[in-house]
Amino acid sequence: MLECKSLGKIYHVDGNDVHALSDINITLPTGSFTVLVGPSGCGKTTLLRAFAGLIEPTTGSIHRDIPPCSVISPSLQIGYVFQEPRLMPWLTVSQNIGFGLKNKTSKQDLNRRVADVLSMMGLERFAQARPDQLSGGMASRVGLARALVGNPDLLLLDEPFAALDAMTRRRLQGELTTIWMARKPTVVFVTHDVEEAVLLGDVVYRMHAGLITERYDINIPRPRDPTTEKITAMRRLILQGFENEEQPSLINK
């Protein structure tokens, strides 16, 4: 379970306070799939990083039933997928995926885990390839495989499919849903894309100017089809919510 109470984050930039998050109060049950959706700059990444333990909140608290990650020591229990795959260009696909597990498990276990996620993501043929030999979609899959290799209890994804073409994106959304249904980690997925939010999440939180402004429970069975009336109606509802909001004003002098 992940719970935050009265969570706030203020960045100090050139003498100004940037209120990136204000009074966030949410509870994410173990095994749930939560999506944070909102416009650029509304605080989604900041909240994800706070969930991971990569930044300290200015106010309030976060309770997790697993230890936080740190920049110098990646956690096996938390998988984090960045906006861009951030692969190490001098390492092969396999080495990139296994990097965070080095010295944390036996070589045999590491090899087995890497082979498992390579197969799960359909990347076996590219195990020895270097990142510059991969397409954008493949590099995204390697980023996802690297986050999954520790079989994390908490999977945090920051717009992992934003740069992909529509077909690849749809395929990876399906793969992520399948993996989540099989392993049931607690997932937090950040996106700008309302349709993606409705296709993936159990719960979607709408964010605006550092606040959570609405919660939507998506009680639609999976697999979900974006063309069905239930999905389009939910998408319309969330978009209307955004249209009714004011423009964000995050800088408080």
Ligand SMILES: Nc1ncnc2c1ncn2[C@@H]1O[C@H](COP(=O)(O)OP(=O)(O)OP(=O)(O)O)[C@@H](O)[C@H]1O
């Ligand atoms: N390290 C930082 N130092 C100073 N300000 C920051 C920092 N990180 C984020 N901010 C500011 O905090 C606010 C929220 O940023 P954040 O990256 O969390 O938003 P976001 O919703 O994830 O945006 P995007 O969708 O563009 O990634 C923005 O005004 C941003 O400029």
